[in-house]
Amino acid sequence: MTSESARREGRNDIASMPAALVRVPLRTKVRRVVQRAILQGALAPGGDVNEAALAAKLGVSRTPLREALLGLEAEGYLESAAGRGFSVAPLTERDVEDIYPVLWTLEGLALRLSAPPKAATMNRLAELNRELEGAARSSKKALTLDRKWHDLLLSRCPNRQLLQSIGLLKDLGERYELAYMRHSGQVPISAKQHRTILAALRKGNVDRAVQYLEENWRVSQDFLVPWIQALQAPAPMRARR
Amino acid sequence: MTSESARREGRNDIASMPAALVRVPLRTKVRRVVQRAILQGALAPGGDVNEAALAAKLGVSRTPLREALLGLEAEGYLESAAGRGFSVAPLTERDVEDIYPVLWTLEGLALRLSAPPKAATMNRLAELNRELEGAARSSKKALTLDRKWHDLLLSRCPNRQLLQSIGLLKDLGERYELAYMRHSGQVPISAKQHRTILAALRKGNVDRAVQYLEENWRVSQDFLVPWIQALQAPAPMRARR
DNA sequence: AAGTGCTGTTTTGTATACAATATTCAGAAC
DNA sequence: GTTCTGAATATTGTATACAAAACAGCACTT
Numbered sequence: 001m002t003s004e005s006a007r008r009e010g011r012n013d014i015a016s017m018p019a020a021l022v023r024v025p026l027r028t029k030v031r032r033v034v035q036r037a038i039l040q041g042a043l044a045p046g047g048d049v050n051e052a053a054l055a056a057k058l059g060v061s062r063t064p065l066r067e068a069l070l071g072l073e074a075e076g077y078l079e080s081a082a083g084r085g086f087s088v089a090p091l092t093e094r095d096v097e098d099i100y101p102v103l104w105t106l107e108g109l110a111l112r113l114s115a116p117p118k119a120a121t122m123n124r125l126a127e128l129n130r131e132l133e134g135a136a137r138s139s140k141k142a143l144t145l146d147r148k149w150h151d152l153l154l155s156r157c158p159n160r161q162l163l164q165s166i167g168l169l170k171d172l173g174e175r176y177e178l179a180y181m182r183h184s185g186q187v188p189i190s191a192k193q194h195r196t197i198l199a200a201l202r203k204g205n206v207d208r209a210v211q212y213l214e215e216n217w218r219v220s221q222d223f224l225v226p227w228i229q230a231l232q233a234p235a236p237m238r239a240r241r
Numbered sequence: 242m243t244s245e246s247a248r249r250e251g252r253n254d255i256a257s258m259p260a261a262l263v264r265v266p267l268r269t270k271v272r273r274v275v276q277r278a279i280l281q282g283a284l285a286p287g288g289d290v291n292e293a294a295l296a297a298k299l300g301v302s303r304t305p306l307r308e309a310l311l312g313l314e315a316e317g318y319l320e321s322a323a324g325r326g327f328s329v330a331p332l333t334e335r336d337v338e339d340i341y342p343v344l345w346t347l348e349g350l351a352l353r354l355s356a357p358p359k360a361a362t363m364n365r366l367a368e369l370n371r372e373l374e375g376a377a378r379s380s381k382k383a384l385t386l387d388r389k390w391h392d393l394l395l396s397r398c399p400n401r402q403l404l405q406s407i408g409l410l411k412d413l414g415e416r417y418e419l420a421y422m423r424h425s426g427q428v429p430i431s432a433k434q435h436r437t438i439l440a441a442l443r444k445g446n447v448d449r450a451v452q453y454l455e456e457n458w459r460v461s462q463d464f465l466v467p468w469i470q471a472l473q474a475p476a477p478m479r480a481r482r
Numbered sequence: 483a484a485g486t487g488c489t490g491t492t493t494t495g496t497a498t499a500c501a502a503t504a505t506t507c508a509g510a511a512c
Numbered sequence: 513g514t515t516c517t518g519a520a521t522a523t524t525g526t527a528t529a530c531a532a533a534a535c536a537g538c539a540c541t542t
Contacts, residue, residue: 074312
């Protein structure tokens with residue numbers, strides 16, 4: 001519409017130009033880097049963050065670093081105590097038990113709100129799932145594929161707020177999944193649930209699909225909880241600091 | 242436990258002392274102030290935020306102010322475009338339609354996860370609701386009471402992550418409700434739904450209670466959507482900037 | 483009159499400086 | 513040897529400084 005009227009009047013259509021020449025603030029880049037460092041465990045859970053040292057390592061000043069850290073704190077990757085700076089949020093059983101129920105509930109809502117997926121999407125979902133089954137159970141690629149699958153599943157959900165919340169929670173969960181992967185060499189993926197979800201959707205049975213979606217996430221939780229319990233039990237000797 | 246062993250050894254029990262002498266960072270105080278300014282409309286929706294001016298007005302430097310602004314951006318009160326700073330998030334129909342469904346879904350989950358409320362809590366809820374019915378329909382106090390009621394309803398939910406998300410969403414919603422109040426002199430409260438929720442809970446019918454909870458929030462949404470539509474429709478002449 | 487290019491001013495984004503609080507560690511007291 | 517104390521050090525929280533954009537105005541062209 002814009003473009004048509006513009007063309008009609010002999011002007012160029014600015015609105016539909018290729019790219020908006022993005023200027024990414026330093027704080028944003030820094031944040032991505034630090035977030036990856038946390039996800040990959042390079043910054044150990046529970047460990048303190050030394051601002052000056054980290055800023056130096058990244059080659060930036062403390063200002064954009066702090067802004068990045070504050071953002072990561074808001075998302076739950078970091079904690080901060082007044083006067084003693086930031087520390088990496090520890091991996092806790094409680095967090096796992098808190099995060100996943102919210103996650104599956106929100107994904108369920110998102111699925112309910114979504115327009116029925118197009119046939120092409122359904123096929124792509126099935127294809128992705130086959131890839132997933134083929135991928136090594138131990139590979140990080142499996143996690144990426146799983147994430148892609150879920151994102152595609154919800155791609156027609158019109159509720160932005162919802163999708164954003166879901167994304168944040170998934171990232172938080174991924175932190176645990178990655179840690180689990182590094183520890184056990186495995187990764188909690190369930191291509192089986194994906195198939196049942198798709199089958200239910202093909203029949204137009206959204207309730208069923210939502211139910212399987214919940215089961216899908218529960219698989220992850222059931223992998224993680226015993227692992228993290230074991231992880232935290234063996235060190236009861238040292239008093240807390 | 243700590244206190245007993247401490248007393249036995251003749252030391253004072255530091256751990257159970259009255260207060261932890263809280264040192265609140267400036268960024269936190271500033272954030273509260275700015276958040277209130279946004280909620281009360283003192284910072285107009287869509288308007289730009291001039292950092293230097295605001296910092297001067299608050300009597301602080303730009304650093305803690307910026308940290309506060311970034312936090313408020315993460316929560317959805319502000320937006321920021323690279324290179325041109327912060328602006329107050331506009332009030333949009335879309336936001337209302339996005340926020341409330343997530344809100345009632347999460348509150349429903351929280352209610353399901355909660356242990357059955359004690360008798361004393363039930364009585365207090367009923368009492369609060371009577372107060373609410375008594376409060377002027379137009380008063381801000383009604384909003385406060387409503388908030389209190391919901392918080393108490395979910396007070397036994399063990400999922401922190403969930404409660405935090407709910408709190409954030411409620412604050413966002415409150416921004417619309419306050420704006421609506423300032424505009425129309427009324428406030429979307431439904432003490433009726435509260436009664437039905439309590440009745441369902443008394444019968445142990447959580448499903449029913451969750452259903453009424455959804456209706457409760459839908460009342461707010463149904464108040465806000467037409468209002469905001471009317472609010473935005475009258476100005477279609479001016480091209481967007 | 484609408485558009486263009488220049489110039490001075492604002493405003494943001496980042497870096498640095500400084501003050502106050504935490505932490506550390508050597509030595510004293512027990 | 514352990515626990516306390518206090519000076520030395522490190523680290524955070526906030527303020528200020530600076531550089532690079534963005535913005536606003538204005539003469540100039542057409």
